[in-house]
Amino acid sequence: MSTLITNIAELMTQDMEHRVLKDAAVVIDGERIEWIGAASDAPAADDAMDAGGRAVLPGWVDSHTHLVFAGDRSAEFEARMAGESYSAGGIAVTMDATRRTSDYDLTRLAMGRVAEAVSQGTTYLETKTGYGLDTEHEARSARIASTVADEVTYLGAHLVPAGADADAYTELVCGPMLDAVRPYVRWADVFCEEGAFTAEQARHVLQACRDAGLGIRVHGNQLGEGPGVQLAVELGAASVDHVNYLSDGDVAALAGSWSGWESGAGARGTVATCLPACDLSTRQPLAPGRKLLDAGVQLALASNCNPGTSYTSSMAFCVATAVLQMQLTVHEAVRAATYGGALALHREAGNDADGQRAVGSLAVGHRADLHVLNAPSASHLAYRPGMPLTYAVWRAGVRAR
Ligand SMILES: N=CN[C@@H](CCC(=O)O)C(=O)O
Ligand SMILES: [Zn+2]
Structure with missing residues (x-):
């Protein structure tokens, strides 16, 4: 037909x-x-x-969302608007609510969020685990995610749960928890930031997940300059997301990862994924998208839809913000929200080795x-x-x- x-x-x-x-x-x-x-x-x-x-x-390719969750964090948002700053600790609030929610309700909630996104033009969507934070609940989140999203990312390394030893938890993420989620996921991610995972712990997680056959990505440089970008480039991550605080060396490393790529002479590099709705909701400086593009970095725009830092799946809002506030042209912003997302998920044209059609x-x-x-x-x-x-x-x- x-x-x-x-x-x-x-x-x-x-x-x-x-x-x-x-x-x-x-x-x-x-x-x-x-x-x-x-x-x-x-x-x-x-x-x-x-x-x-x-x-x-x-259609929009939303390459970064966290849709498998329950609960509400509007009080945290209001406190932030009154001057509090964002910290990773709020993740635990969502973890508690998510663990208490039945499979049926969690699936229904995630499906509803996907439907909202599709009704606004999103046609390809990634989502992550990361609000389970033990083996049973991470596996459950991965399973549910795999029934609602096009791509699923394992984010067991989102936060060290209260009372757990960070290194012991990291070992769990790299061992039994990884085995449990493995059937449902194609990607792994780590929140490499003060208050979450150190560079050393993040490296351990990313290497273990890569050894298990997963593609890798990093939440990095969201709350301050940190090791996330350099680690992502060094390990050949598909993307590093947030990228709010970048040194000149970070920009150069990202640009270097793409050198020769467009002419066909170089390998693919690490996509810088900007999350402008999150930047506004956390009152962080907007990621330097213009600077990254001018340096030759491939950019994605994504919603980062989650209850803590960015409770919107509107890619149109991200595109408008990128144009109005980040100095991208409309064509560049739409490209980052379509082709850029596909690039970050290895779903762009010419990369269809597993038989999937190109998107974006x-x-x-x-x-x-x-x-x-x-x-x-x-x-x-x-x-x-x-x-x-x-x-x-x-x-x-x-x-x-
Ligand atoms: N920064 C880490 N993770 C999410 C926020 C998670 C939360 O606060 O619930 C993000 O991408 O912004
Ligand atoms: Zn995120």
């Missing part, structure tokens, strides 16, 4: 040539994109939709993940911030909104 979507005023492909087509059309067939080009050249299809002069872009860009053969805006161009995402601009969504070729 094929569908022609025509009368597209602006088609932002985010493909390798960065093409933006005017008066365009797309044909999707099953879960894949069959054809892209000028509306006047479009082939016939079984079905047709007139986009009415609207803009189309790839629109080209023939890629997964049919399309986001139709109720606007004639993507610039309206920043020009009309906060407006409900999602008009239609296709996720793997299925109309999701």
Whole structure:
């Protein structure tokens, strides 16, 4: 069954040539994109939709969320708005609420959050464990996550639970807990920050998880300059996320990891994932996205949806903030929220060794993940911030909104 979507005023492909087509059309067939080009050249299809002069872009790829949780931390948020600063300790509050919640309710809550994200144009989504923090509850979170998200990350190393010895807990994360989550996850992550895990503990976790066949990523440099970025680059992590406080050496290390990549002469590097909604909600300085891009670093934008630091799954909000406050162009911000997320998850074009279709860009053969805006161009995402601009969504070729 094929569908022609025509009368597209602006088609932002985010493909390798960065093409933006005017008066365009797309044909999707099953879960894949069959054809892209000028509306006047479009082939016939079984079905047709007139986009009415609207803009189309790839569905958002949200490469960093924490959706498997229960409970509410609005009091912590209010205290922060009154001047308190964020610290990792709040994670324990969510851990308690999450452990007390049944499988059924935890699944229902996570599914509801995914549905909210999809209704706003997100078509590919990663989520993490990290609110279980013992073997039983981390495995349960990983299992539930694997039923609701496209990609699952093991974040047993989110916080050392109260009363536990940090090194003994790290051993648990690298041993029995890793074995228990392994069937459900593709990635591992560690919160490498003061109050969470030291560089040495983080290295141990990342190496053990890599040895177990997982891809790795790091929460780093969120609350101050720290070892997270350097560790991520050294170990070849797919991404380092937050990146608020960076030394010149950190920026250089990230840029160096991408040298030669675009010309095909170098290997992939470590994506810097900026989380602007989190930065606003924690009153941290926004990550230096402009500086990173100018240095040659590949950037992702993600929501970091979680109850502590960023209780929103709105990628449009992240894009608007990146344009209005981080000095990215609209094209750069949309690219970071689509192609950049795919790059951070090793799901971009040309990286489909396991048979999955590429996401995050629109080209023939890629997964049919399309986001139709109720606007004639993507610039309206920043020009009309906060407006409900999602008009239609296709996720793997299925109309999701
Ligand atoms: N920084 C570490 N983890 C989450 C916050 C978790 C929480 O406070 O519940 C984050 O990415 O911001
Ligand atoms: Zn996070």
